[in-house]
Amino acid sequence: MSLINKMLQDLDARGSQGAAGAQDAVRPVPGRERAAAPRMVMIGALAVLVGAGGAALGWRVLHKPAPPVPPRAAAPAVVVVAAASPPAPAAATPPLPVAVAAEPVAAAAAPAAPEPAAPAIEAVKAQGATAGERIQTDESLKSVRRVKAAQTAKPAPARADAEATRATINAAPVALQGKESNVQQRAENEYRRALAALQEGRVNECIAGLEQALAIDPRHQAARETLIRLLLEGKRPNDAVRHLQLGLALDPAQPAMAMMLARLQLESGGPAVETLMRTLPFAGGDGDYRAFLAAVLQRGQRHKEAAEQYELALRGAPQNGVWWMGLGISLQAEQRLVEAKDAFARAKGSASLSPELQAFVERKLQQLPH
Structure with missing residues (x-):
């Protein structure tokens, strides 16, 4: 408003100076025209003032530096691409601002971008090309993973068969153990029946029962020792030697049985030393x-x-x-x-x-x- 007042005062001064010399030349105008003249002057002054203010505001807007745009945390993929891109030449292009790297679309759309923006756009294009190659690589990796997954899923029936086989193998010892227990029980029953016959004085029936028990389970040690003693008492040394040899062949770690066999072999000229040496490692002290x-x-x-x-x-x-x-x-x-x-x-x-x-x-x- 101070500007408008000054302009009005200037107009009044000019009017007072020229009124004396030009009074004769001024002819009176109609009252309607005299009333419109100050209004037109006011409108013209306002127009000039608005134009000057707009020009000043435009100048400030054009010459004011753009505020830096903080990088957005929601664009990690673009930042990774910028890190992977090759750096622009230092002599031709200034360092690419973070705002351009984080917001390439906004930088391209800004009307008041500085002149060196063209190299930055080229860098963004190069970054886009690198990103495209990376996307293709990721797609290739995904395809390879899908193929591997399909290949891994195909042998499922084979794995199922292998698991079934392992389950059968693991179950086999249990079945064998049950069968072995059954064999031992049968041999033990025959041994007890043979002892019952011996207590009743039926020696031959006892010997037959002991032989049957050993036929079922050759490792029934009690049955073999009892049978050898009865054979020796019955003057059947050859049968005793045969059963002693069978027992030591199954288990050489029996020093007492080896000594018994060696005594019989000494009487018959057999390999007593070899028999004793074979069992010596199991004799200890x-x-x-x-x-x-x-x-x-x-x-x-x-x-x-x-x-x-x-x-x-x-x-x-x-x-x-x-x-x-x-x-x-x-x-x-x-x-x-x-x-x-x-x-x-x-x-x-x-x-x-x-x-x-x-x-x-x-x-x-x-x-x-x-």
């Missing part, structure tokens, strides 16, 4: 077994091995006079006379020998050099 093996080795003139077995047996029973005597015999045969004399002396001092063996040891001590 059994001194009786090692002493018996030493005696069998000594009988076969294998004195060095016999002395070793006697020494092992005496570690667990150092007061056994018979074993000291056996060790002295093998040491004397090996011409280890000093050690043999010491062994005989230990045998004599054990006070566990019979009168006959005591006399034998004393004679050996007298024969050895002092």
